[in-house]
Amino acid sequence: MRVLEAARAWLAEDPDPETRAELGDALERGDLALLTEWFGARLEFGTAGMRAALGPGPNRMNRAWVHRVTAGLAAVLEGPGPVVVGYDGRRGSAPFAADAAAVLLGAGREVYLFDRVCPTPELAHAVVALGAVGGVMVTASHNPPGDNGYKVYARNGAQIIPPLDGLISAAIDRVGPLAGIRRGDLAGVTPVPPGIRAAYVAQVLALRVHPGGPTPTAVYTAMHGVGSDLLGVLFAAAGRAGGLVPVPEQAEPDGRFPTVSFPNPEEPGALDLALKLASERGAAVVLANDPDADRLAVAVPYEGGWRPLTGNQVGCLLAEDLLAHGPHDRRQLVATTIVSSRLLARIAAYHGAEYAETLTGFKWIANTAIPFDASGGAFVLGFEEALGISAGSVVRDKDGISAALLILDLVAHLALRGETLIDALVRLYRLHGLHQSGQRSMTFPGRAGQDRIAAISAQLRRDPPSHLGGVAVATIRDLLAPGSPFPPSDVLAFDLADGSVVLVRPSGTEPKIKLYFEVRESMADLSLAAAEARAVARLAALQSDLATHLGTN
Numbered sequence: 001m002r003v004l005e006a007a008r009a010w011l012a013e014d015p016d017p018e019t020r021a022e023l024g025d026a027l028e029r030g031d032l033a034l035l036t037e038w039f040g041a042r043l044e045f046g047t048a049g050m051r052a053a054l055g056p057g058p059n060r061m062n063r064a065w066v067h068r069v070t071a072g073l074a075a076v077l078e079g080p081g082p083v084v085v086g087y088d089g090r091r092g093s094a095p096f097a098a099d100a101a102a103v104l105l106g107a108g109r110e111v112y113l114f115d116r117v118c119p120t121p122e123l124a125h126a127v128v129a130l131g132a133v134g135g136v137m138v139t140a141s142h143n144p145p146g147d148n149g150y151k152v153y154a155r156n157g158a159q160i161i162p163p164l165d166g167l168i169s170a171a172i173d174r175v176g177p178l179a180g181i182r183r184g185d186l187a188g189v190t191p192v193p194p195g196i197r198a199a200y201v202a203q204v205l206a207l208r209v210h211p212g213g214p215t216p217t218a219v220y221t222a223m224h225g226v227g228s229d230l231l232g233v234l235f236a237a238a239g240r241a242g243g244l245v246p247v248p249e250q251a252e253p254d255g256r257f258p259t260v261s262f263p264n265p266e267e268p269g270a271l272d273l274a275l276k277l278a279s280e281r282g283a284a285v286v287l288a289n290d291p292d293a294d295r296l297a298v299a300v301p302y303e304g305g306w307r308p309l310t311g312n313q314v315g316c317l318l319a320e321d322l323l324a325h326g327p328h329d330r331r332q333l334v335a336t337t338i339v340s341s342r343l344l345a346r347i348a349a350y351h352g353a354e355y356a357e358t359l360t361g362f363k364w365i366a367n368t369a370i371p372f373d374a375s376g377g378a379f380v381l382g383f384e385e386a387l388g389i390s391a392g393s394v395v396r397d398k399d400g401i402s403a404a405l406l407i408l409d410l411v412a413h414l415a416l417r418g419e420t421l422i423d424a425l426v427r428l429y430r431l432h433g434l435h436q437s438g439q440r441s442m443t444f445p446g447r448a449g450q451d452r453i454a455a456i457s458a459q460l461r462r463d464p465p466s467h468l469g470g471v472a473v474a475t476i477r478d479l480l481a482p483g484s485p486f487p488p489s490d491v492l493a494f495d496l497a498d499g500s501v502v503l504v505r506p507s508g509t510e511p512k513i514k515l516y517f518e519v520r521e522s523m524a525d526l527s528l529a530a531a532e533a534r535a536v537a538r539l540a541a542l543q544s545d546l547a548t549h550l551g552t553n
Contacts, residue, residue, distance in 0.1 A: 144262055332352075476492065
């Protein structure tokens with residue numbers, strides 16, 4: 001009855017004819033299962049904002065929910081200052097951004113609204129550049145085509161963390177009928193000034209350590225997202241536009257994502273068009289942004305084909321390059337997350353830099369970097385294994401645009417020495433050991449899926465494995481347990497006697513439970529292929545044993 005009552009109340013005030021019709025049809029059919037999916041729970045702020053499929057109800061992304069979330073945000077924002085609103089090219093993004101801007105105007109806030117689609121890092125940069133009290137980015141990043149989302153940025157340019165996310169969530173619950181939410185006239189918004197983009201470009205150019213040399217041919221795909229425009233402007237300013245070859249079918253924003261079933265550069269097949277074009281053009285590298293351009297994927301020629309590099313590999317290559325060739329006039333910091341490669345810690349130690357490890361989510365890396373910079377240090381680079389990289393302090397979030405320029409600079413620098421990114425990677429591995437990482441995700445959609453994910457975490461806490469891959473589990477770190485050095489988080493880490501690591505955590509943005517694995521293998525006199533084969537076999541043993549323990553083979 002509560003679900004039916006909530007659905008009928010929602011229907012009476014839904015401002016969107018599309019979701020209103022969808023909801024009315026479900027009520028007429030008496031589809032209680034579907035109505036429970038829509039109204040039995042509500043979206044919460046996860047690892048990177050709120051994300052969900054489009055549809056009616058508080059457990060989906062829709063205009064009514066954007067009104068409520070923005071009203072809650074407006075009630076919590078403190079102090080004077082504007083709010084910046086941006087949006088990507090997904091279905092629903094432009095009207096959601098307009099609704100958010102109208103509600104913020106109605107709450108008495110000055111609003112800067114991008115007059116075109118923009119990458120997420122451009123919005124994050126604008127929050128600080130404009131002295132804003134906060135920011136809203138409408139995007140679902142690399143989620144499936146039917147999803148959208150809502151990211152909130154604090155005045156420091158980083159995505160919100162506790163307690164602010166909890167305060168906003170509580171304020172959302174206090175929002176009454178939609179009719180009581182004031183909306184301002186969108187004629188009152190202020191366009192984001194062009195000088196903000198110019199400032200972003202200038203600040204990124206200042207990060208470069210290899211600005212010279214011939215520009216290698218680089219095939220680039222925006223994955224039907226919003227990266228092409230800003231990346232083109234940045235590369236032109238850097239003198240690197242001459243070698244850039246866009247994938248024409250994927251260059252312009254298109255929320256239908258017609259050439260990919262899943263617009264995530266990590267997904268099988270997502271880079272097929274880019275790799276085909278790169279082979280035809282004899283390119284030195286493939287660069288790929290996800291749809292909101294906060295992530296960067298890289299692929300390189302290897303043994304007659306193309307090899308995508310992992311997020312760990314790209315992050316470590318850039319960290320090594322910036323630490324080795326950048327300025328050393330201040331204390332330096334590099335950072336990554338608990339599910340990313342430990343290779344970064346060894347690189348930092350080798351260069352005398354400081355190293356930090358955070359919870360999953362770039363908001364934690366950013367909020368580690370900000371006080372370090374404030375103390376007189378220099379944040380050099382942060383990365384996470386899922387293709388997220390941030391260099392310096394230009395953007396307090398992932399930035400696939402600046403990372404693309406820095407990796408192309410590195411490719412150009414190595415080419416002058418007759419080397420490739422693979423050669424640089426092998427050098428790192430010979431010095432610090434080959435770090436092989438793997439990930440497995442198990443998807444459990446819907447309310448039943450949430451229960452299944454919770455049951456898996458509970459099972460591991462109740463009955464943890466004593467051995468994995470034939471190696472004893474030396475220590476177990478439970479980030480929900482008292483005394484954890486991190487804010488409470490549903491993460492379990494198993495440190496094995498041979499230095500391998502296994503982590504298990506529910507996704508903060510998708511209905512998945514994620515399993516992460518890393519082993520370290522000595523290169524000695526082995527070839528890269530031989531060392532990787534040994535490491536992959538060890539990873540497979542870890543994954544098989546954990547699946548057997550969980551009963552998910």
